Amino acid sequence: MNLLSIRELGQLILDKRTSSREIAQDLLTDIHARDKNISAFISIDPELLVSEATKADSEIESGNYRGPLHGIPIGLKDIINVAGYSTRCGSPLYPSTPATTNSDVATSLKISGAVIAGKTTSHELACGVTSPPTSNPWNQDYIPGGSSGGSGAAVASGFIRAAIGSDTGGSIRIPASLCGIVGLKPTYGLISANGVEPLSTSLDHIGPLTASVEDCALVLNALVRSNPRNASRNLPSDYSAELDFGINGMRIGVLAGPPFAPMQPDVEQSFNEAISQLEKLGATCLSLDIPELEHTLAVEFGIIPLEASEYHLRSLKSHPEMISASIRSLLVAGRVLPRSVYLRACQGRKIISSSFRQAFEINHLDAVITPTLPATAAQKGQVDFLFGNITEEISMSYVRTTAPFNVSGMPAMSIPCGFDGLGLPIGLQIATAPYCEHTAMRIANAYALSTGWQLNPPSGI
């Protein structure tokens, strides 16, 4: 059952060959049997899950069918408020009392008929790439990525077809890439962040992690309803409508220099093969150089500490011992650094954004591609990567290739594009102009269907 797509599962429910209640009960059995090794979920409420699923069945039975998500279980990262569940943000700072209201994201999913499967593990305060205690489903000695690591692992493990995460410097795309699934960071502001605990409000994005591109489009359809402003934007009414239109004639910029280089040889090989595949599908791929992107991390880390420390100041003063050393250090830096750092980073952000815009306009681009990450999953406890003779801390390695699109606010998604020598997944990143998620997904779908990478689950599923 868990290898069926959302559309296929939805059809089975409609045809009464299964029910949402049965899917929910199977999910609970599956989580009980297998999640002790993965720790993708941080909290599940079996009664609530089964009762929501039963309610979905009744609605469908009575003719109130809401669409392809109706009756489908979806997980939410544990920084997103869902009434009835506590929001712990991977931190002891947060109370165990359940939230009384839903985030806009949870509301929009419920309106679409989705059933909340439970809360997935977040790295502490959504600020990190390892998401302990979650393991990578491909090899449990390796990290799943983060900070939406539980969402990535839950989907890659086959527990659920879709989960919601947040992405401030890569926190959706990093676990998507490391766990071999699809992850979309939409355009900044497309999805409402109301009711989601922030890390850095001007860089936070909410989006889906899914088992396939089509699943991603169906979940995005629901999520865009979370933001009333989208009604006045000229957005597609159905993100899945153009998935099969192909990419013949599209122009795709290839970014492979710094900050995307250096990268591991297996990543480079898979990336080059992906370029060839996109050309075979009819796209023109042109090598691109945007030198301003080398300053991405200076911009990203000029903004995050100051915004994060503003939000967490009270906790920093009252319970510093409850914040892990590395995050505490980041928050303290945010109080100590001069405000000019923030203002300069905001100025740098505009320059990076306009450099992308120029590159798209001058080269008539539909999208740019990069390796999602320069390296595959790190082993648990690993501190650095070695690229030739360059040593780099793992979080810096991961974030340097994803953060350019947080800084620019452009939509960017990761899809599987191969495996390294150890059998760990590699991701391809596709980014487009703002509000062109449909173009990114069209490219992703053409690539995914032609290669079959997204159909490869870890063994045992």
Added chain:
Amino acid sequence: MSDEIKKFVLSKLADEQITNSGFDIEQITQDYLSRITMDRQLDRLLRTETIEDPPNFDPGWVK
């Protein structure tokens, strides 16, 4: 690591009323310095912008 910078960081922490309890001042100072170094890297980016897109400043009385 310069004592002067450490003193500066400590004074900022005091200004911000952040208790020093549990903080590793060496680590925080090092972190502060690395972030300042990172910020300095923006000089080149921000200068590029000035050259390509000079601010439209016309004091009016300069002939």
